[in-house]
Amino acid sequence: MADGSARQTGIALTDRQRISWLRLIRSDNVGPHTFRDLITHCGSAENALAMLPELSARGGATRSIRIATASEAERELEAAHKHGARFIGIGEPYYPPALRQLDGAPPLLAVKGNLHAATQPSVGLVGSRNASIAGAKFAATVARECGRAGYTVTSGLARGIDTAAHRASLDTGTIAVLAGGLDQPYPPENIALLDEITDGVGLAVSEMPFGWEPRARDFPRRNRLIAGISLGVVVVEAAERSGSLITARLAAEAGRLVFAVPGSPLDPRCHGTNGLLKQGAIVTTGSRDVIDALAPLSEIDVPAPPVVEEPDKNASAMLPPNDDDRMKITSALGPTPVEIDDIIRHTGLAPSSVYLALLELDLAGRLHRHANGLVSIAMED
Template sequence: MSRKLTEAARRDWLRLARTENIGPVTFRELIARYGEASLALAALPDLARRGGRASPLGVPKVEAVLAELEAGEALGARLLCACEPDFPQMLAALDPPPPVIWARGNLSLMHRPAVAVVGARVASAGGQRFARGLAADLGAAGFVVVSGMARGVDGAAHEGALAIGTVAVLGGGIDDVYPPEHRDLYQRIVAQGCVVSENAPGRTAVAKDFPRRNRLISGLSQAVVVVEAEARSGSLITARMAAEQGREVLAVPGSPLDPRARGTNDLIRQGAALCEGVEDVLRALEGFGGLGEPERAFAPPVAASEGEIDAVRERVAGLLSPTPVSRDEIVRAAGAPAPAVIAALVELALAGRAELLPGGLVAGC
């Protein structure tokens, strides 16, 4: 369903993406069901009411969306919608893809083969040196290097790849430079590389934004290399997401005496490829399985009638808990047709009673 949107359709697409309780999964289900963002927007009040919501759903006004578009354009950034042909194929193939991203700089870098290099913020000098050297070697081998512009390993990876090609994925808006001491690095990436964000310009990142940022880092890449990571590092979340997305995962081994090696050593125990240099990355990518068809993300679902959805909705709500489970498990437990259960979950999500998560998971709110 790759297609170029009109300006009006792009505004509707962005407006739907910024609506309260609509994440990537709910967005995909709505577009698959209604075909156009404008039709989904028109249906939202009734869907949320049917899901049990008493107050109006928070849908941005057209003026707010126009202000976001103007702010992005003032920065020289471009809005890319997931259905459009210039949206990065690696992200379009995710299940589900991010509905929109903002990009600033050389956008063509997102269409080239890429490897993510991530790791500890409080990185050792040796870890930073390794990340910088690996990034330079990956660039020489024809790969763009993707990272999150954080302190430590991320910053070193961007520095190593800057001359050849690097993409920085931000947790906040496209203009949210964090840490502040990376402002000069940010400006150089804008000039020579590319900066990407899923959030609106002007937004300051909060904790919940970083898992989504990490999903984009792995999503843009064929492989993720973790250089240093403590046992509860965010880099391990990136590695897990990469594995779920069918990307290759590599880890740099370290001394058992260094807490920053616990995460990477554990990844190797779990089956991640050992990385001691660019040759290991190239070897791992020889088996890269490629991408699924992006079109599947917005394939029309089998329709369910309102009566079928009404009959199952509260039964589905009663099966949910704060612990995420697969939607297939909910379908089995409900003993109802999958289309009706999925439609009921979308209504419950819009009402704030459920959360549809990537990886086919759902949780109660």
Template structure:
């Protein structure tokens, strides 16, 4: 399928119209045979439900397409050649995606996600794992967040990475990652967004983004995640989409490992080496996007949450046309674990302490992750040692003493 320019504008108008989300979009297209006809029918449908029809105008659609074109982006529609086939097979797949960069969305991919407040050990392992997976031919998908996401993107720049944004293409979050976006685009990677140009991400937009991250990928790897974690939502989506879930084990003394350890206990594949991922995904990838997926296993214990989209209820008017309900996500919230990045630690000492954990790490790696010199690290470590907060090990490694 290839939309004409006029059809693409109609699709954009329909999905941007108030009360229309991925589920109702598909129902309307199936019922009326096209977006133009659905737009004509919407006012009458809305009146039956006692709500006004606020249609996205032709001028608004043209302005959005022009704004996206000015920054080198374009809209790809579900069913078109560049639209990711794996994502297309999921419930509530976005009808339209804004794409900047190379059309690499149909290469075999794996998602790598994890804590925004990652430890030095977690960052180092994520880099090693991601680089090995990239060198083995897998594209790396992640969410451009601080911590594990950024380390995964940077480690796979030369082999191919896809960044999925929670806001519009012109609203990079956090703004400090604009240079990384430029590097991704410059190295032949891709940047995706579901939301319109100018859209500032809200709390509920991060889970929406997460179902795209897992939907693009044959499997999702979680590296460090607390029990209340946006990374666990990505894992839940992966399970709902019949994709593989992998988890990196961590110290039971580190709260950042509680979520990943729980995933392993619930049946996720333990990962401590690149081969652990390749052994599972190799046969699945050989089957291609159309291969039958394995039955989903039990997911993490997440409570039922409100729908992402405030969609008009079409069931009474469009019988037998509505697709299954979309996955459920978290409501608006500005917590670190669910979406928004926490503020950067105010000083070098706080940054170094945040990177320490129960697992021993080398001082050179600690300095690299903290972005400070070796002398600064040694000074802070001496202060922490005198305070009884760290333990020194062989080969110049240190760990935080659990209290």
């Protein structure tokens, strides 16, 4: 059982590093995977920023890559400060420990509220926006009792089940993951709830820039964070093809436990959860089902990763692939996602050459990254 003690591990970034990290992640074609690969190859975010034009050009970019400026990063840091928020790096204290282990975890998170909430073991709780009275009541009961057992409750601030879960865990700790910037909460009617969360023992989290208004395609990104922060995700009332099922799938892909509450086959809001049960989700008829299943996981300390930056690393020590090698790698790729190890075996090239060539293609906007580390070529129009 979770004991409720906060665990803070990691090494803090310097102010200069934080600005460089923010510039890098806000630059064109740099996502979490690319950020990590750039740090590995270049040794630091500062070095990576200097090398972006050359790397993207080698990948076949047809125009100059846009690099976020220091003044842009400083303005966003100032906006965070005015909003009572801050940015936390993946290797720093108060970065959610379970999220660190997620493939493609955000290198920086904007957070506001009680930072200790991020260090507690967490359970995700999601479901229908058009929740039934019974569904909302059940979600609140699970959230309240999981909170008393020492877990924070993570959800997406949406109407219905999310709202019930957040409200029921206000006193024990809840994490609201936003699809837009921390200053652009959605839906508007939950702004007061978000204030209650951040003014109390809870936390608001986002990987998006301040001022970013959430769009439809931003919500799956939010769902990925809910799954990553949580040791397990409970789904209460989810229709077929709902966002909650996306969260459940992402949780399963990340190795998290997936719980589903059975419901009437006559209620469309339960078709998704009943489908999850057919696929092997844990049958959940009470909070004890969740607490007992998560207890062994919550007792495992998740170590902080090593410091990501190695400023003294000689980035020029790794020679770039030649044009023939790049052609082999590009020709081996197609629209179907493949494993990078298969590319290495197929081409017979050194892993370092393959990874660097893929990084170049990524920065040039010519590579798609998929779940489980798969990649494919971006087909030209």
